[in-house]
Amino acid sequence: MPVLLELDHMTIRFGGLIAVSELNMQVEEGKIGSLIGPNGAGKSTVFNVITGIYTPTRGKVTFKGQNITGLKPYAITSLGIARTFQNIRLFKNLSVLDNVKIGRHCRAGGGIFGALTRHPGIKREEKTIAEKSLSALDLVGLTAKKNEQARNLSYGEQRRLEIARALAAEPVLLLLDEPAAGMNPQEKQTLMQMILNIRQTGVTILLVEHDMKFVMNISDCVDVLDYGCKIASGTPSEVQKDPAVITAYLGKEVG
Amino acid sequence: MEGVLSILTNPYYNQVLTMMGIFLIAALGLHLITGVTGQFSFGHAAFLSIGAYSSALMTIYLHTPFFLNMLVGGLLAALFGILLGIPSMRLTGDYLGITTLGFGEIVRIVFINTKITGGAMGLGGIPKETNIAIVYILVVLTVFSLYRIQNSRFGRALAAIREDEIAAETMGINVYWYKIKAFAVGTFFAGVSGALFAHMMQYLNPSDFGFSRSFDILNFVVLGGLGSIPGTILGTAVLSLAPEFLRFVKEYRMLIYGALMILMMIFRPYGLLGNVDLVRVFRSLRSRGAGKGTVSGDS
């Protein structure tokens, strides 16, 4: 499988704190990868670097063979990386459908002139935006709530809406930051199926997740971070047996 | 009908309503910047003054048609909006507010020091071109344009920026550039409003465009209900007419005006129409009319 995303000796430092150190990591096309590690290990920071919110102090991020280090977040999104946030960041006072439509921003082009004239090209574009947005909502099972304000959704629904919003950007790579957080076992089961369905449509997925059962069941490969350093990498079963991982992380869980 | 006609023919009411319409256009411009995009601007009056002086000078010296001058006034204001936006849109919140306030004061002082605009003595002899019909036709056009903008890809991006800049940027929106665009459109309307003002008053003075004017317009946008076009219209109507209704209290007028601002914010911090979704209210009224009896929840 060709490599879709590659981090090459990526280091990021905030003042005196080295958040992530010399990280080498690859995500293969069509796979579900996971990034795990204890709290504060630097997982979300890795996402923020990949999506361009932070610029790495050293190292390189390559996506589809193109160096994307230091690109602005909006540019990276249009290249095909979309994400969700650990601490849900929806457009709370906008409707569910508008949230998803905004997710499609980078796949359309209408500007001020188009907004004022609503010429046929814009009408077509708006129609496509609406159709694609509705199908993204359908994929996460929120069609019935499309006119609700995002803030009125339940926690689990908000998480799913974030996924729909990211999907609307038609990403090649989808980054999910703790998608299962705060969900009950049943919701997690639905979510897992949803992620598998998304992969089925050809989207590569990278997860940050705390729920080990979830990660081990769904991932093709797992990378483990601890204090900003990668301590293990491999298939779920390999990682589970890795002594470094057991001491650093799983050890606590096994007892 | 008779009542409406007498209001329109009464020069005093006519003047009050015309001025209200003129400032409504400016307020709708600020609504796009502050209400929709969530960016503070405390120097909106400066853009009115740019539109006002440029169009007035064109009318006086170039004798070009009024509508052309008005358009140029709007475009020039927008140009300055972009020029101010390029360096300052990297600032957020209060920093942006205070920068625009500073810009507004600088523009005012430049006009005081400019010969061709009559300096502190003011610029007179502007022919009267503005009338209530022109103003309200333009009000309708402005509302229509803003409605279309807000319901477009561009407008959704602006609302996304207001809601969460980082999420907006991650959704592929060039936040910096969109803020500048919003600023350009908003200041364009301010410029048009200024041109109408100039050709209504027939005399301009830099003191017409101080920061208290900017804050008046901000009040129009906030007091009615931030982020909603009906809210901006209501806020502008109430606050433009309030001083007229408060005339009987004579010298206590501004005292009451100030106190009302405080009380309004304490009792309705989201504005008169804040948290009222008019579309939803309308829908629920209609569905009730159709006998379904459903009333929407938390509007």
Added chain:
Amino acid sequence: MFFQQLVNGVTLGATYALIALGYTMVYGIIQLINFAHGEVYMIGAFVGLIMVAVYKVNFFIALLAAMAVCIPLAVLIERVAYRPLRNSTRLAPLISALGVSIFLQTLVTLIKGDPNPLGFPHVIQDTVYALGPVKFSLIQVVILIVASLLMVFLEITVKYTKIGKAMRATSEDYETANLMGINVNHVVSFTFAAGAALAAAGGVLVGMYFNSINPFMGVTVGLKSFCAAVVGGIGSIPGAMLGGLLLGIAEVFGVAAGFDTYKEAISFGLLIIILLFRPTGLLGHPIQRKV
């Protein structure tokens, strides 16, 4: 000539700094641009004038009286117009502050009977000291001494007292300070009181220096002082002092260089230039984007 202008600039800057401190402390704690602060300064000037003109008290009693009036006034303003809005939108307290500002300007105009400026009696003699070619008037000396003493006093309060520690904690993190058992309402009231005391002193000093006060004097000076606070780095006490001095000096030198008609624009120009290069002011902390 240069040193003479420098002395004049520092004097003016010291008064800006006194007022800027009130803006910066309040902003540091509740992130509010207290637009009514300029009016507190204006009322301080009027109280000072009444004390010296009507009650014939000496300068220091007038100064204390101005503070004694302005402190409860500012605490009251916060209590009535800002506290109910503390968890509201960002714009609501701002509009409320503007309301207070308009209210107080009109109130003073009504009490006074007209908006025209009043002269300030000469309570301090026009003695001039010469230090080589540089001349200090007695009033300049008084301004510099009083302003320095007040700022030192503030610095000691903030650094070494219990309430000062609570102020710093609240300014660092309002929520956590609250959870740690700090009575943030007391801290906020104290902050308004301290800012008002400094502004009142500034009002009396400026009234004497320029020998003219009016109900709208707080507007321009207030805005410029706020600029000073932002230039120095809003929330930073040394920043407000630095910003005040810088703006005062820039204004005096600007006028001396022939830009007298642009006097009022100098502060704003400087503000914009500095914000473009240091978006959080000279001594402000850079903002880290939180995700």
